Amino acid sequence: MNGVQLILVIVAAITITGLARRRGLQPALVITVIAIAASFVPGMPRLELDAEIILGVVLPPLLFTAALEFSWRSFVRNLRPILGLGVVLVLVTAAVAGVVAAWLVPALTLGTALILGAIIAPPDAVAAVAVGRELRLPGRLMTILKGESLINDAAALTLFTIAVAAVAGTHTFIDDAVLLFLYSAAVGVVVGVALGLVTDRVRAMLRNAGLETVLGLVLPFAAYLLAEQLEASGVLAVVAAGFVIGGRSKDFHFATRMQERQVWGSVEVLLEAFVFAYMGLQASFVLEELLDDGGSPWPVVGGGLAVLAAVLLIRPLWVFVMFGRRQLSLRHLRRRMDADARFRERFEAALAQREQRGAVTFADWRGLDLRQSAVLSWTGMRGVVTLAAAAGVPQTLADGTPFPARTEIQAIALIVALGTLLLQGATLPWLIRRLGVEDPEEERRLAQQVERAVAVQRDAALVVVQRFGEDPPTGADPGSVDRATRIARRQVEAASTAPDPEQHDAATRVLVDLRRRTLAAQRSALQREMASGALDDEVGRDHLEQLDHQEAALEARAQNRL
Known part of the structure; x- marks a missing residue:
């Protein structure tokens, strides 16, 4: 050969x-x-x-x-x-x-x-x-x-x-x-x-x-x-x-x-x-x-x-x-x-x-x-x-x-x-x-798993947003912190796929930092749910991949803004 x-x-x-x-x-x-x-x-x-x-x-x-x-x-x-x-x-x-x-x-x-x-x-x-x-x-x-x-x-x-x-x-x-x-x-x-x-x-x-x-x-x-x-x-x-x-x-x-x-x-x-x-x-x-x-x-x-x-x-x-x-x-x-x-x-x-x-x-x-x-x-x-x-x-x-x-x-x-x-x-x-091996409960179970994954990500992100507002980074402008937390909270609640930061560089930096923290928290929360067996591996991996795409979009848009 x-x-x-x-x-x-x-x-x-x-x-x-x-x-x-x-x-x-x-x-x-x-x-x-x-x-x-x-x-x-x-x-x-x-x-x-x-x-x-x-x-x-x-x-x-x-x-x-x-x-x-x-x-x-x-x-x-x-x-x-x-x-x-x-x-x-x-x-x-x-x-x-x-x-x-x-x-x-x-x-x-x-x-x-x-x-x-x-x-x-x-x-x-x-x-x-x-x-x-x-x-x-x-x-x-x-x-x-x-x-x-x-x-x-x-x-x-x-x-x-x-x-x-x-x-x-x-x-x-x-x-x-x-x-x-x-x-x-x-x-x-x-x-x-x-x-x-x-x-x-x-x-x-x-x-x-x-x-x-x-x-x-x-x-x-x-x-x-x-x-x-x-x-x-x-x-x-x-x-x-x-x-x-x-x-x-x-x-x-x-x-x-x-x-x-x-x-x-x-x-x-x-x-x-x-x-x-x-x-x-x-x-x-x-x-x-x-x-x-x-x-x-x-x-x-x-x-x-x-x-x-x-x-x-x-x-x-x-x-x-x-x-x-x-x-x-x-x-x-x-x-x-x-x-x-x-x-x-x-x-x-x-x-x-x-x-x-x-x-x-x-x-x-x-x-x-x-x-x-x-x-x-x-x-x-x-x-x-x-x-x-x-x-x-x-x-x-x-x-x-x-x-x-x-x-x-x-x-x-x-x-x-x-x-x-x-x-x-x-x-x-x-x-x-x-x-007909397809589990008759599989669709319902899958829907429940997706709901659980979304809820886990939302709760983890909101905790980070709240802590960020209560304890902002050293030297951060209070106005930028307030604007970033409001934007991030709206995005989390709406389950948006990418941030839409303000035009001002300072606010953009603060929002990007906050979004990175929320994504990291969401990723860790999903991993914990998967490890405990409460969240299906397949569903968890799909949502982890979505978080990676969100983070990639965040980095790209942040670079364009800055």
Whole structure:
């Protein structure tokens, strides 16, 4: 593969993405189908990248952007289902898929089949989250999907490392699988948090939006590479760094936040488009490798389809076991609340007190209903980690002999990845609409959340305005202070989007100073509400972005006035 081929693929993928969005289609599916067809064009050269490049270049930015937009408190509140899907289900899927593959594909031993199982175990929630956001899935369902995608890759890659070492005859850093996973997770998180804090401190000293954005772009790659050098989880290091930076974003300059949103949004679109194109372009070449091995490819294809069927079945069974038990518990709770009014009062009072003091619970008491569980069970599309892990299967064993069944492993992994993407990805929007999963209370809840966000900003701003009038800056003209406070109060009450300062320079300076203070107070108030769980993350981020635009307008108009 040369640079020209890579650029052409990227340009074509971005173009297809734009055309698909314009026509209301799913870009991932369109890109994949076109790429599969293109791979069979005679003379088409193979686009092939090392696994280290895919994992070290493509994966960190995608994980980092997801963590930036995800609340740590929401992650902890839904920790039980997230761990159940992101860790336990990954292990169950790897085991079941491995057994099925070893049984049906003669070339695979139990060891090599377990490698295959680890490769195809982690779903990629990118496509599912995109569809869910467009079709307005309930907030908790989206939270579980996002949280699962942040940790399932770490579990799968750790299992993959252990399985490869066992088959190849090499040694891992720690021989005990459980201790290796604990070390990998703990050190990965420590590395991510440490680099996130250091980056935050350095960015505070730079005071330049361009330099701060560049440093932010470097962070996920640095966290991933450093953790991998320490033989820890680069995935968890990137996620931890994203949580740190995302939680401290309110302290950055508004220009930095606005610039980063645009940059990370562009990077995300670029990488996602490339990954789906890369998946599709491998189809004909994997089939060619099977034919070159001299045997019939049909046992491998048949085994791959059977593994695909097993993967499609495991997730629904697991989801309904997890959330079905939760629903039974909730029904028992509701019956008890209906029968015992005193118990109901105590229960609701305890929930209200917990929410007021912002307490974190490790298990949200609410469950998913049957329709929501059905949607969650059908969001198992495989993606970039499956491709990278398949490419990362070694060429040889420790003694120099060829790695057994490497071609078969890669072929079945591609069948599962493409199969889940085309089957689940194509039918997920239909399933959501058919089941009517949209929460009937979602619109009302969203309206309430928006009202709460507006009220929080208004109250915080009015407090600042009042304090400003009572304790104005030293040397400020009393007339300018009075005029500024009256203007600011009117703007807050009217929820205006930009100040309209007086023509006089002195009054303008005082008003700009006051508006900066009110915006900072509003931003902090929104962050507190989001952290406590009282304000939805999505609504909170929308209003934080509006505050940044207001501050940008304030700075521009102030410069023009002055």
